[in-house]
Amino acid sequence: MTATPAHTALWPAPHASGAVTATVHVPGSKSVTNRALVLAALAAEPGWLRRPLRSRDTLLMAGALRAMGVGIEETVSSSSAVTGGLVSGEAWRVIPSGLHGPATVDVGNAGTVMRFLPPVAALADGPIRFDGDPRSYERPLTGVIDALRVLGARIDDDGRGALPLTVHGGGALDGGPVEIDASSSSQFVSALLLSGARFNQGVEVRHVGGPLPSMPHIRMTVDMLRSAGAQVDTPEAGGEPNVWRVTPGALLGRDLTVEPDLSNAQPFLAAALVTGGTVTIPDWPAHTTQPGDALREIFTEMGGSCELTEQGLVFTGSGSIHGLDVDLSEVGELTPGIAAVAALADSPSTLRGVAHLRLHETDRLAALTKEINGLGGDVTETADGLHIRPRRLHGGVFHTYDDHRMATAGAVIGLAVDGVQIENVATTAKTLPDFPELWTGMLGN
Structure with missing residues (x-):
């Protein structure tokens, strides 16, 4: 049968x-886990994620970063308890290394993976191909693709503004100011901010479209960047409306327990x-x-x-x-x-x-x-x-x-x-x- x-x-x-x-x-927050993985991968020293979410979206993120050369070691303490699928003593040690291709990233249908990682791939040395579930081809990526091109990245997407695509990383990215319309997803803003400290000139993201959805997620990105040592200027802190700036600089490895x-x-x-x-x-x-x-x-x-x-x-x-x-x-x-x-x-x-x-x-x-x-x-x-x-x-x-x-x-x-x-x-x-x-x-x- x-x-x-x-x-x-x-x-x-x-x-x-x-x-x-x-x-x-x-179990732990997907939004926090996947942002923390990106920041840890871009840090200047190893870091820890404790009680991370273990789900399809977070395992896709971890797998994608590993494919680009990042070390992610999974450990479980001897005193761990399992409650409702949550492993209380689980921790991931993230060991940054030189990002490199060639590599293929499976994004599944995870918005955080398909949007947060092309800026990371632009910092890698070599081509990184992104592909995913059929539905992922229909989800908007134009905001990230166009912005990265303005900032100096080379991306092949056959004019679709969507997956599948290849980012041809040059080992660094100029960065600087860029305008985007993030009215379809706040993840477009978060994607550029998360990697911005590693761009040669940092990044200044100016949203020029309609109302921005899911503002708490942008605030989460900013808070986590600051906790990793980044300098971030935001509209809430007296800056220009709809403008975020990340100053170039090293990110710290953190010991983070996921909410x-x-x-x-x-x-x-x-x-x-x-x-x-x-x-x-x-x-x-x-x-x-x-x-x-x-x-x-x-x-x-x-x-x-x-x-x-x-x-x-x-x-x-x-x-x-x-x-x-x-x-x-x-x-x-x-x-x-x-x-x-x-x-x-x-x-x-x-x-x-x-x-x-x-x-x-x-x-x-x-x-x-x-x-x-x-x-x-x-x-x-x-x-x-x-x-x-x-x-x-x-x-x-x-x-x-x-x-x-x-x-x-x-x-x-x-x-x-x-x-x-x-x-x-x-x-x-x-x-x-x-x-x-x-x-x-x-x-x-």
Whole structure:
């Protein structure tokens, strides 16, 4: 008998029989892990990443850097404990070396890999080819490609402005000022800033397009650069609007412990909201640049309450879910989970400011509309978001489009709606390994 391929298998989303009470250890932040890997690879000395996320996106990043000559040694301490897929004592030692080609980088469908690494490849000695999943060919890269050419890089992309492409590294890059339109992805700005300290003239990135999405991710990039010893001038620090400057200089090797991924905590917090239960997320940071921290405010407005304690973030649902009108432009990645909860609310919701989600792992606005409506919902797309009118939902297949956040959104709906089946739940391995086990463990199944 032939096994059913993971991408077509249907996972019966567990239905909650009552209020959830659980402590969930969420693995490390993908955004922090992949930025830390890039900065460590460009540093002047070895560094450590402790409790890194081990997922498809981060392993692709590590594999890509290794292909360019960076040493990454994985160690696990003898006292390590495994909780919900999280190896508490795992650490990666990153040993910078002369970046070189020829090499081929598999980006999968990871935006951080396909955007953060071409600037690194421009510093390598030799050609670096970038390729990935079919969907990666459709994701915008023009901002990075055009900017690197202005800064002195030679790139072959056959005029596509997208993958596949080859960066012909010359061992160094002039750098200097460059204008880009990053309105489709804040990663275009982060990509240039992360490598900018290694450019001969540093880099000055001037955004000249429409509103910038996901600003917390740019702030995360800036904070991590400064922690690695880089001098960064930003609009928030009294600089010009939409201009960031990184001064050329050496980066320090760091010993960094990676925070839990707060965006990946979303489905578990949503479970407390949907079931009227309580979920605790240990190690929730008191101060962070992660967009997921906004969940404390958003889910409280939707009917929950939370407290930051010594045990972590304790979130409790009231048993009622309220709709809301919210601008998610800075935290767009939270939209699928919020939409799932909103579909179960007692009043309509409007989610705004997220037109850029049409360019993510899939067109998330179209996908959410189709899948929630397929379960009996009433969702309509707007120019920059979704309008959700709660309806009584029924079971059915919830497709994921190879998008990890679609899969977790479907699981949230399944808590309240019997008979929901998630197609390709395995796609959650992109950023949240062992999600099905964590989910059933939370429910005590």
